Amino acid sequence: MEPLTEQEIRAAFVNCTKGEAKRLSVPRDLADRPWDDLDYLGWRDPQAPDRAYLVSRLDGGLRALALRCPGPGAQQMRRSMCSMCLTTHTGGVSLMVAPKAGKAGQQGNSVGAYMCSDLACSLYMRGKKDAGVGGRLHESLTLEEKVQRTVSNIAAFIAKVSA
Numbered sequence: 001m002e003p004l005t006e007q008e009i010r011a012a013f014v015n016c017t018k019g020e021a022k023r024l025s026v027p028r029d030l031a032d033r034p035w036d037d038l039d040y041l042g043w044r045d046p047q048a049p050d051r052a053y054l055v056s057r058l059d060g061g062l063r064a065l066a067l068r069c070p071g072p073g074a075q076q077m078r079r080s081m082c083s084m085c086l087t088t089h090t091g092g093v094s095l096m097v098a099p100k101a102g103k104a105g106q107q108g109n110s111v112g113a114y115m116c117s118d119l120a121c122s123l124y125m126r127g128k129k130d131a132g133v134g135g136r137l138h139e140s141l142t143l144e145e146k147v148q149r150t151v152s153n154i155a156a157f158i159a160k161v162s163a
């Protein structure tokens with residue numbers, strides 16, 4: 001994806017208040033992120049281990065989500081699969097919960113998905129990060145097709161949160 005600036009990222013959040021979007025922790029090393037290999041940017045908040053964020057460029061523009069990882073119990077210790085990139089990890093998949101945008105979110109509604117705990121789906125798919133033995137299914141899809149699938153899974157997740 002095209003490199004993003006901190007300002008662009010903060011302006012893209014759909015499911016938190018403007019004040020929260022202004023204060024939340026955006027990576028300081030944006031210039032050093034491997035943008036060419038990223039389909040979306042995801043990160044954990046180093047100060048708040050239960051918070052994670054992701055940003056993706058969809059047809060309608062940039063969309064960012066604030067996510068909660070409800071405690072270490074939500075990390076799957078048995079083998080489980082990321083629902084975005086379909087990588088299987090032992091202990092590396094977490095339930096990520098996104099408060100819904102707008103009124104629904106204020107009323108406590110949220111959408112959850114099991115995802116790579118480090119939000120590095122793009123790197124696992126490209127073999128730049130190792131998920132351990134059996135981490136990738138043997139599939140007849142090309143990398144491009146897998147990327148397409150992940151991008152549409154992320155887009156569907158963002159659409160559910162925004163709906």
Ligand SMILES: [Zn+2]
Nearest residue numbers: 082085116121
């Ligand atoms: Zn993943």
